[in-house]
Structures are given as structure tokens and as C-alpha cells.
Amino acid sequence: MRILLLSAYNTPSHDYWSKVLLDELSDCQFTYLKLPARYFSWRIRGNSLTWGTGKFEELEQEYDLILATSLVDITALRGFRPHLAKVPLIVYFHENQFAYPVSENQIDQVQSQLLSIYNAACGDRIVFNSEFNRKTFIDGASRLLKKLPDGVPNGLSKSIQSKTQVLPVPLRYEHIPPLALEKQKPLNLLWNHRWEYDKQPELLFLVLKKLKNQIPFNIAIVGQQFRQSPAVFDQIKSELSEHITAWGYQEAEDYQRLLNQSNVVLSTALHDFQGLAIQDAMSYGCIPICPNRVAYPEYIHPELLYEVNNKPSSELQLEYEADNMAQKLLSLHQRGFGDDNAQLKKISKNQLIPKYRMIFEQLTG
Known part of the structure; x- marks a missing residue:
């Protein structure tokens, strides 16, 4: 199974997740592309331009599955790389922009929130690392969609919600002590x-x-x-x-x-x-x-x-x-x-890796 793994804002926790999957699913053929976790506002919009128009031979290849973090601008990337639009897509949410507390330095978050909605809408499966993350995204996305002036498809929130599930980042330890x-x-x-x-x-x-x-x-x-x-x-x-x-x-x-x-x-x-x-x-x-x-x-x-x-x-x-x-x-x-x-x-790799494998097989089978 050839899997394209994309992490557009690769914080330590995102990298931890990626490496656990690469280590524990060694029978899968991963191609792992990542961008540094800096310049947030630019990165979440610019990653599709970087990967879409830059010289990345990895993105010219064929894949059975795409696994992308929610900060990847996957809809635009598929426009730059049309052959990727046909590949089954899992969008993984490590976080969502609806649940961050307000900072005095915070800029308008609507664009990043919309990006996550676009990604969820085009994903075949939407996976969250906690129920808190899933619920706050669904609630926040529903509120934002209701505020938009026109052109929002009927039932979009329900369609997105029907594709969601919770699957935490697996802990790398085999033994969890009391x-x-x-x-x-x-x-x-x-x-x-x-x-x-x-x-x-x-x-x-x-x-x-x-x-x-x-x-x-x-x-x-x-x-x-x-x-x-x-x-x-x-x-x-x-x-x-x-x-x-x-x-x-x-x-x-x-x-x-x-x-x-x-x-x-x-x-x-x-x-x-x-x-x-x-x-x-x-x-x-x-x-x-x-x-x-x-x-x-x-x-x-x-x-x-x-x-x-x-x-x-x-x-x-x-x-x-x-x-x-x-x-x-x-x-x-x-x-x-x-x-x-x-x-x-329940969050150890022994418990969760089989569940990741099951999702991969469901979407590629």
C-alpha cells in the first residue's frame, strides 16, 4: 500500500504521530513530506503553492491513499496536482481553529477555519485525536456555515459529521503502568x-x-x-x-x-x-x-x-x-x-495501530 503522508505545519506532536505510524506500519510504503512549524498564517495557505508548483518528484508519483493533516491545503494541492484528486483521502485533525482560546495577538481566524471545512468536505474519512476535538470542530464549523451569506450546500454539516471518527495519536509504549x-x-x-x-x-x-x-x-x-x-x-x-x-x-x-x-x-x-x-x-x-x-x-x-x-x-x-x-x-x-x-x-500503539490499519484497508480495498 503506497501512502502519501503530508504534514504542512510539522510541530513535535505532529511529527511524533507520523513517526509512530511509519515505525508501526512498516509494511506500508510511506512517502512522508513535511514543512516546518513556523509562519503559521503563510504556511497554512502557502503549503499548496510550495508543494503544488515546486520540484517534488514524490508528488508526481501514484498513491493508493493520502493521509494529510488538517493544516494541509489539500483542495488547492489537488488542483495543482490533478492526479492526486482521484486518490482516497484521510484528513487528520490534531487540532481545530474553532477551539483555540482568544489571544491578544490573534489575527482573524476565519480563513484557517474555512480551510479546515474545505478539507473536511473533500475528505473520505475525517479523523480526530479526541472527542473534544471532534465535537468542537463540528460545532464551530456548523456555526460558521450558518453565518455565511449564501451558496452553502444544504446538509454540508451533516455530511461532514457522518465521515468523522476519533482515533488518538498512539502512544509509542507497549506497557502502560498503573x-x-x-x-x-x-x-x-x-x-x-x-x-x-x-x-x-x-x-x-x-x-x-x-x-x-x-x-x-x-x-x-x-x-x-x-x-x-x-x-x-x-x-x-x-x-x-x-x-x-x-x-x-x-x-x-x-x-x-x-x-x-x-x-x-x-x-x-x-x-x-x-x-x-x-x-x-x-x-x-x-x-x-x-x-x-x-x-x-x-x-x-x-x-x-x-x-x-x-x-x-x-x-x-x-x-x-x-x-x-x-x-x-x-x-x-x-x-x-x-x-x-x-x-x-486504550491509547497505546498495541490498541490503536490495528484500527489505523483497518481504516487504510477500508479506503483502499
Whole structure:
């Protein structure tokens, strides 16, 4: 089976997904084309021009199946490369532009939202990494289509919805351990996310200050950094330096060591379409403490989710969430925790790769 795999905005999580499929479906003949995850507004419209008119011998070949991420401008690419229009198409949504929280620097998102609708409309199968992702896309697309002035085909939303299914990014581990923490044990915390506004580092700062004089803890604050990161990271480093065991981007070997050393992984995120960073840590036995929103309730024990109010960001909202998150951590330290991690085991490669193979065979058979 010859499969063209396209990733137009190849973030680390997108690349993780691609490499798991390439490794685990080695009997398939993949051609993997990817573009760097930078210049978002240009990339999501320009990728079809880059691939469609550039010298890419791979795109002149014949394929049995196309597997494209939702940020590929696949409708335009098929116009540039007409022979690809006849090939069955799976569109994979790692995220959707309807569910991102509003940023003060955010530009108009309608064009990127429309792009995702076009891709979904022409896909033979539309796959999402979580039910949260699927639902927010369907709801958001339906709302946008109702606002358009004319020319929207009747039943388009229902047609798109009928082609959707949820199939998470497979975790690369064969064995997923249970979660266990003895009571009164010091907490070795891990916060392992992109250093951006949507991961809400301000909340992390508030929580750590509340814990500072109550329980013994250390924390590794790591993840992908950017030229401009929220200023609160400087405050965290200044005021909590005695608790910090690791800081910033980590090489793979160092990061794996941190996963082995940590016993609790934290999220303060406003959005997470699957939560690979959390799932990766859970695969090492870290107990997650996460907000009761986005994709987290799909695989995290309710006892480990802290309440949120889902209102626009404000000092009152942050204080409310910080109190709830701190209370979860205090309770975890006092009582300990144990769980078989059954929901996460459903996302292991052993469980999911056969389902990917089934979809591929259905569309090419």
C-alpha cells in the first residue's frame, strides 16, 4: 500500500504521530513530506503553492491513499496536482481553529477555519485525536456555515459529521503502568508544555506559591521555548528557584530521566486537543493533576481533575483555579493515590495501530 503522508505545519506532536505510524506500519510504503512549524498564517495557505508548483518528484508519483493533516491545503494541492484528486483521502485533525482560546495577538481566524471545512468536505474519512476535538470542530464549523451569506450546500454539516471518527495519536509504549503514589511522599512535579499563553503559566505560578510553605515538593518546568515567552516564567524562576530541578528545553535523554524521576505531572492549559505531554508522563507512571476541561476528562480519573469556571481569563478565574488545583495536590500528598490507568492503555500503539490499519484497508480495498 503506497501512502502519501503530508504534514504542512510539522510541530513535535505532529511529527511524533507520523513517526509512530511509519515505525508501526512498516509494511506500508510511506512517502512522508513535511514543512516546518513556523509562519503559521503563510504556511497554512502557502503549503499548496510550495508543494503544488515546486520540484517534488514524490508528488508526481501514484498513491493508493493520502493521509494529510488538517493544516494541509489539500483542495488547492489537488488542483495543482490533478492526479492526486482521484486518490482516497484521510484528513487528520490534531487540532481545530474553532477551539483555540482568544489571544491578544490573534489575527482573524476565519480563513484557517474555512480551510479546515474545505478539507473536511473533500475528505473520505475525517479523523480526530479526541472527542473534544471532534465535537468542537463540528460545532464551530456548523456555526460558521450558518453565518455565511449564501451558496452553502444544504446538509454540508451533516455530511461532514457522518465521515468523522476519533482515533488518538498512539502512544509509542507497549506497557502502560498503573498509577500509584504513597501518602505523605514528597511530590516531584513536572510541568512539560509549550511556553505560551494558552498553557496558562500564570496559574502555575499561583499554585506553586500556595504550595510553597505547605508540603515538600520539587518541580521541573520544561518544554518548547520561543523568542517571546510569557514574562511570568521569569517570576517563577526568581521566586521559586529552590524548588526547581530542571528548566527549559531538554534533550531527549535528559527529558526521559525527568520522566523517570517525577511522580506527578501538571497541566494548567486552557486548551489541549489530546494532551500528549500529559499522556507521555502518565506512561511513565506520573499522576496527572489537570483541569476539568478540553480532552482531559476522556482519559484522566475524575478525582485528579480540578474544577474550572470556563470564563474569560481574569484574576478571579485564576485564583479560583489555583485554589482548586492546590487543594488537589495537597490531598494527593496527604492521601496518596492508586489507579490501573485503564483509559490510557486504550491509547497505546498495541490498541490503536490495528484500527489505523483497518481504516487504510477500508479506503483502499
